Amino acid sequence: MMYRPHTLAICLLLSLSLTVHASGDHEHEEGHGHSHGKEHGHEGEHGHEHEHENTTKISAAMATANGIRTAIASSGTVNATLPIFATLVVPPQQEIQLSGRFPGLITDVRVAPGDSVKKGQTLATIESNESLSRYEVRSPISGVISDSHAASGNLASSEPLFVIVDLSGLWLEIPVHPSQRTQVTAGQPVTLPAHEISTQIESIAPPAHGRPFWRARAKVPNPHGDLTPGEVTLAHITTAETVAQVRVENRALQNHEGNTVVFVHHDGEYEARPVTTGASDEKFTEITAGLNPGEEYVTDNSYLIKADIGKSGAAHQH
Numbered sequence: 001m002m003y004r005p006h007t008l009a010i011c012l013l014l015s016l017s018l019t020v021h022a023s024g025d026h027e028h029e030e031g032h033g034h035s036h037g038k039e040h041g042h043e044g045e046h047g048h049e050h051e052h053e054n055t056t057k058i059s060a061a062m063a064t065a066n067g068i069r070t071a072i073a074s075s076g077t078v079n080a081t082l083p084i085f086a087t088l089v090v091p092p093q094q095e096i097q098l099s100g101r102f103p104g105l106i107t108d109v110r111v112a113p114g115d116s117v118k119k120g121q122t123l124a125t126i127e128s129n130e131s132l133s134r135y136e137v138r139s140p141i142s143g144v145i146s147d148s149h150a151a152s153g154n155l156a157s158s159e160p161l162f163v164i165v166d167l168s169g170l171w172l173e174i175p176v177h178p179s180q181r182t183q184v185t186a187g188q189p190v191t192l193p194a195h196e197i198s199t200q201i202e203s204i205a206p207p208a209h210g211r212p213f214w215r216a217r218a219k220v221p222n223p224h225g226d227l228t229p230g231e232v233t234l235a236h237i238t239t240a241e242t243v244a245q246v247r248v249e250n251r252a253l254q255n256h257e258g259n260t261v262v263f264v265h266h267d268g269e270y271e272a273r274p275v276t277t278g279a280s281d282e283k284f285t286e287i288t289a290g291l292n293p294g295e296e297y298v299t300d301n302s303y304l305i306k307a308d309i310g311k312s313g314a315a316h317q318h
Helices: 005-033 035-052 060-065 178-183 302-317
Strands: 055-057 069-072 074-089 095-098 104-109 122-128 134-138 143-148 162-165 169-176 189-192 197-205 214-221 232-249 254-256 259-266 269-274 276-280 284-289 296-300
Touching: 055 302, 074 178, 074 276, 074 284, 169 178, 169 189, 169 197, 169 232, 232 276, 232 296, 254 269, 254 302, 259 302, 269 302, 296 302
Parallel strands: none
Antiparallel strands: 055 269, 069 296, 074 169, 074 232, 095 162, 104 122, 122 134, 143 162, 169 214, 189 197, 189 232, 197 214, 232 284, 254 259, 259 269, 259 296, 276 284
């Protein structure tokens, strides 16, 4: 029988509640049997609460059904990043506006906008007005015809007949505010999360055209033509790198009873473990105390475990 995740989560909480109440009823019955032992049992009950108030047990089947997933704590880098919206542009040398060498009559046009062309390929034929001889207009680069003003029977002048662009590689132009200038240098890694692309800053140009922004530039490969010139995308510039002895995914961190915790899993038991955090980036956070390398911690749906522990603690208090 298939259960929906939210239904299973409710079952999980009800199961824990029944277990806690059953345990409480058993202790209550023992207390009625021995009046002296009642005080001793009361102390034992508080000891049990203190020992287990931050833990809960969940079967592997129930954890899987509720989407509770784990990872192993390990070392790695945590990068401080500077997020800036940047623009993808065609490098000037990869966009050609092509005209005929001499004015004349266009006698043949072999390409149209959207056609891919190779370097040296014939695009059109023109009959010169002066010599009446014909010459070919050839593409100086490989790329795509993005625009065309050539038509058989029309006259060719100094105006461009074709616009050819090579989209195999683009530039990422990043506007850097003067207040950010000291944080950005050539050679720094840059990532584009939306496209899962990594590159690095090639150069930084000073402000121009009356604009106060510096312009950092990075090369972006585009072998399949998936990227679009003019697109604005979020770029993350790595400005500092921390080598963490232990790091966890950010989504694993929870606030529990005023502490930052991760939920550590061992033999079916989940513990809310207070931790001390250090450097953080968009994916990972450094753990400086409270968690050891190799320990298994919860990454997904840890809020269900937090709810279980909270319900267990409330039941013990009653």
